Amino acid sequence: MSEYTGYKGRSLEFLKSNNVSVGDSVKITADLTFLGIIMPRYEHSDDKHVVLKLNNGYNIGLELDKITKIEKISSSEKTVESQPKIEENPSLPKILLLSTGGTIASKVDYRTGAVTPILSAEELNSSVPELSKLANIDTEVLFSEYSENIMPDHWLQIANKLVEFSKSNYSGIIIAHGTDTMHYTSSFLSFALAGFPIPIVLVGSQRSSDRASSDAALNLIGATRFLVECKSNGVYVVMHHDESDETISCHLGTRVRKNHTSKRSAFETIGNSPAFVITGDKIQKNVEGNYFKINEFTPKVSLDTKVALVKYYPGYNAELLDKIIDMDYRAIIFEGTGLGHIGKVLYESVKKAHEKGVFLGMTSQCIDGRVGMTVYESGRDLLNLGIVPLENMIPEVALVKAMWVLGNSNDKEEIKNLMLENIASEIS
Amino acid sequence: MSEYTGYKGRSLEFLKSNNVSVGDSVKITADLTFLGIIMPRYEHSDDKHVVLKLNNGYNIGLELDKITKIEKISSSEKTVESQPKIEENPSLPKILLLSTGGTIASKVDYRTGAVTPILSAEELNSSVPELSKLANIDTEVLFSEYSENIMPDHWLQIANKLVEFSKSNYSGIIIAHGTDTMHYTSSFLSFALAGFPIPIVLVGSQRSSDRASSDAALNLIGATRFLVECKSNGVYVVMHHDESDETISCHLGTRVRKNHTSKRSAFETIGNSPAFVITGDKIQKNVEGNYFKINEFTPKVSLDTKVALVKYYPGYNAELLDKIIDMDYRAIIFEGTGLGHIGKVLYESVKKAHEKGVFLGMTSQCIDGRVGMTVYESGRDLLNLGIVPLENMIPEVALVKAMWVLGNSNDKEEIKNLMLENIASEIS
Numbered sequence: 095m096s097e098y099t100g101y102k103g104r105s106l107e108f109l110k111s112n113n114v115s116v117g118d119s120v121k122i123t124a125d126l127t128f129l130g131i132i133m134p135r136y137e138h139s140d141d142k143h144v145v146l147k148l149n150n151g152y153n154i155g156l157e158l159d160k161i162t163k164i165e166k167i168s169s170s171e172k173t174v175e176s177q178p179k180i181e182e183n184p185s186l187p188k189i190l191l192l193s194t195g196g197t198i199a200s201k202v203d204y205r206t207g208a209v210t211p212i213l214s215a216e217e218l219n220s221s222v223p224e225l226s227k228l229a230n231i232d233t234e235v236l237f238s239e240y241s242e243n244i245m246p247d248h249w250l251q252i253a254n255k256l257v258e259f260s261k262s263n264y265s266g267i268i269i270a271h272g273t274d275t276m277h278y279t280s281s282f283l284s285f286a287l288a289g290f291p292i293p294i295v296l297v298g299s300q301r302s303s304d305r306a307s308s309d310a311a312l313n314l315i316g317a318t319r320f321l322v323e324c325k326s327n328g329v330y331v332v333m334h335h336d337e338s339d340e341t342i343s344c345h346l347g348t349r350v351r352k353n354h355t356s357k358r359s360a361f362e363t364i365g366n367s368p369a370f371v372i373t374g375d376k377i378q379k380n381v382e383g384n385y386f387k388i389n390e391f392t393p394k395v396s397l398d399t400k401v402a403l404v405k406y407y408p409g410y411n412a413e414l415l416d417k418i419i420d421m422d423y424r425a426i427i428f429e430g431t432g433l434g435h436i437g438k439v440l441y442e443s444v445k446k447a448h449e450k451g452v453f454l455g456m457t458s459q460c461i462d463g464r465v466g467m468t469v470y471e472s473g474r475d476l477l478n479l480g481i482v483p484l485e486n487m488i489p490e491v492a493l494v495k496a497m498w499v500l501g502n503s504n505d506k507e508e509i510k511n512l513m514l515e516n517i518a519s520e521i522s
Numbered sequence: 523m524s525e526y527t528g529y530k531g532r533s534l535e536f537l538k539s540n541n542v543s544v545g546d547s548v549k550i551t552a553d554l555t556f557l558g559i560i561m562p563r564y565e566h567s568d569d570k571h572v573v574l575k576l577n578n579g580y581n582i583g584l585e586l587d588k589i590t591k592i593e594k595i596s597s598s599e600k601t602v603e604s605q606p607k608i609e610e611n612p613s614l615p616k617i618l619l620l621s622t623g624g625t626i627a628s629k630v631d632y633r634t635g636a637v638t639p640i641l642s643a644e645e646l647n648s649s650v651p652e653l654s655k656l657a658n659i660d661t662e663v664l665f666s667e668y669s670e671n672i673m674p675d676h677w678l679q680i681a682n683k684l685v686e687f688s689k690s691n692y693s694g695i696i697i698a699h700g701t702d703t704m705h706y707t708s709s710f711l712s713f714a715l716a717g718f719p720i721p722i723v724l725v726g727s728q729r730s731s732d733r734a735s736s737d738a739a740l741n742l743i744g745a746t747r748f749l750v751e752c753k754s755n756g757v758y759v760v761m762h763h764d765e766s767d768e769t770i771s772c773h774l775g776t777r778v779r780k781n782h783t784s785k786r787s788a789f790e791t792i793g794n795s796p797a798f799v800i801t802g803d804k805i806q807k808n809v810e811g812n813y814f815k816i817n818e819f820t821p822k823v824s825l826d827t828k829v830a831l832v833k834y835y836p837g838y839n840a841e842l843l844d845k846i847i848d849m850d851y852r853a854i855i856f857e858g859t860g861l862g863h864i865g866k867v868l869y870e871s872v873k874k875a876h877e878k879g880v881f882l883g884m885t886s887q888c889i890d891g892r893v894g895m896t897v898y899e900s901g902r903d904l905l906n907l908g909i910v911p912l913e914n915m916i917p918e919v920a921l922v923k924a925m926w927v928l929g930n931s932n933d934k935e936e937i938k939n940l941m942l943e944n945i946a947s948e949i950s
Contacts, residue, residue, distance in 0.1 A: 153896070241859070242834075244836055245836055274860035355893060356892065360888065360891070401837070403833060407703075407706065408672055408673055408677070408703050408706050409921075417845045431702035431703055431780070432669075433784065437673065438671050460780050460781055462781055466783065468581070472668055472671070474562070
């Protein structure tokens with residue numbers, strides 16, 4: 095990103111002539127006085143405004159014609175502050191924090207456009223001092239990706255890294271992860287590492303750590319407390335419970351979904367309360383039984399991405415499904431309507447897929463609730479066509495599970511059995 | 523459906539030898555005594571059981587080996603009962619009920635496998651006598667389809683039929699509809715009939731009317747009361763509010779989604795309370811302003827189905843998107859992650875689509891919340907590639923709206939403007 099990204103014409107001229115560039119802290123006098131950071135703009139923006147990120151985190155566009163004065167307070171160049179060295183406390187448990195990127199692991203990423211991992215042990219402890227009272231935290235930066243760019247290959251990388259620590263003396267492992275696809279990653283880890291002997295927690299934040307409303311610190315503290323105090327094996331997603339700063343939810347990693355674009359409490363357990371809810375000193379447990387239905391840990395870290403998630407809707411063209419079949423996909427997970435239906439227009443294509451040996455699984459775009467394919471004639475037709483109803487598995491989880499199953503089996507019967515076996519609480 | 527659908531081998535033999543077939547009411551003696559109706563089975567079923575629908579609505583499988591006796595109580599042949607003729611009450615408002623199929627319009631459909639419309643005025647009033655005290659209801663059966671088989675062509679049929687009644691003396695129109703895709707239909711009607719001068723209500727039921735837990739009657743009464751008492755123009759979906767039998771929700775037809783496969787309160791307004799909530803005599807109004815943002819009614823009943831809804835997920839193959847572009851789709855609505863992101867792996871394809879003139883709209887698979895594409899670098903990249911953020915439009919609604927917009931315009935700029943114009947409360 096250049097120092098004038100997105101600025102052009104008059105606005106570019108304005109910045110240059112005032113010796114100000116993207117990322118600089120400035121004071122602008124217009125009808126009011128504004129303090130903030132010059133933000134980059136996008137290509138199609140006009141040339142009549144500059145955009146400022148205010149200290150409260152909001153962006154505003156200021157019209158050039160109304161600006162009477164602009165003063166640079168500080169430039170965007172980084173100042174390296176020396177961090178105090180944290181002493182290990184031998185009476186506290188050890189935790190590993192793996193960073194994969196995302197908002198939680200980035201410092202003012204919107205300021206320079208770059209994702210800068212900040213989670214060295216020192217920086218972490220210095221920015222969230224409460225952590226050092228709970229555990230001795232080692233950190234490692236695995237990679238730095240926004241979660242929309244995390245691919246199945248990254249899942250494999252994370253899982254293989256975790257396997258290395260399955261016999262370590264860590265009490266638990268925290269994975270800092272972008273929130274967009276955190277629930278896809280938690281699902282894969284749940285299947286690939288079924289039976290993993292120590293708890294794994296994915297944690298993210300919806301607002302970056304330099305915003306007043308950031309949830310990064312509380313989520314990290316919550317994740318650490320969960321590991322130290324609950325000692326519950328499994329793969330969990332730990333995030334804000336509601337809009338307060340007091341309560342943390344620990345969701346089963348195969349029963350959770352990001353259900354809001356921006357709220358700090360965006361993550362929800364589907365069809366149930368979160369497995370654990372932490373408010374102050376109180377931990378409420380809402381779940382019974384083990385997360386993993388398999389006790390022995392024998393990692394199966396492989397997958398095959400030849401799985402398509404097909405969301406049915408009125409007007410869905412059977413030709414689209416035919417293309418998927420022609421591309422030799424090995425499994426299709428339908429997001430059907432209601433109890434698990436798709437229109438008759440797709441029956442011929444479904445038949446063709448079944449004859450070709452494609453695994454066909456049914457989930458519901460309702461997201462919550464169980465598919466029930468014996469209630470209506472349509473459902474019974476689809477059963478006859480070879481579609482397998484996947485209970486109440488969340489569509490995204492069924493997709494990830496199918497990738498994992500196909501990576502571990504070529505046998506049609508085994509594939510079906512694995513899809514229906516409850517491995518990591520994905521069926522409830 | 524044959525009279526022995528799904529039965530084979532021993533179980534078929536058993537039914538035949540006892541002169542009993544699917545749909546018959548029987549009394550079966552096994553370890554206990556069961557009263558119910560013989561249900562059809564699906565092709566892959568075993569031949570060791572018969573399935574009985576008990577009077578409480580549940581299905582059970584009974585093992586042949588444990589059955590000591592089976593007696594036919596009555597056969598499935600229909601007896602035509604004469605219905606009392608309802609007298610019109612001139613002091614009450616007139617309402618039209620259009621039936622399109624679905625659970626609400628079918629009588630024991632699972633019994634014979636056939637969808638039998640029961641909504642003649644007489645049958646309706648006889649099965650829900652409360653209705654005749656609220657309004658004089660005329661009925662018309664438009665077609666009989668389960669909603670997973672309702673196609674965009676059916677939307678046109680319904681809309682054209684409604685246009686005929688725009689200048690009638692009806693106080694409102696009820697559309698009985700299967701629940702699976704009711705919210706897709708309500709969206710289309712909202713756009714095609716923007717400004718429609720009398721209120722339209724879609725109503726369905728999650729449990730068929732012969733089950734003790736049926737919601738059909740209460741939903742119909744709720745829909746009628748809403749039309750008569752609220753007099754609020756727009757397109758609404760009226761269903762159970764919760765699991766009680768006391769409260770009815772009236773949802774804005776462009777802000778509603780089926781969020782549970784089986785619960786009677788499956789429909790929810792996204793990101794808000796339902797527009798109206800009716801409990802007993804009390805009607806709570808939660809919405810301000812008009813449903814239609816256009817006052818004049820000039821129906822635009824046309825559409826183009828060359829729109830694809832693309833849900834992004836880790837591992838989504840860019841080739842799938844390329845196929846859609848090659849098939850000359852005119853619009854692609856993305857269900858991105860989080861604030862409206864898709865992985866970098868799709869950038870090249872998106873660029874190609876944009877250059878080809880395909881309309882590219884962004885919604886979020888989070889379903890709730892607004893897309894925000896200027897917050898992160900990924901979002902800004904996508905804006906630069908020509909993707910249009912569609913505010914907080916629900917993905918399914920954005921899909922239907924795009925079909926409607928393309929059916930009414932060929933102009934790129936106009937298409938974009940219409941997609942962003944709030945026509946029927948689809949943006950909130």
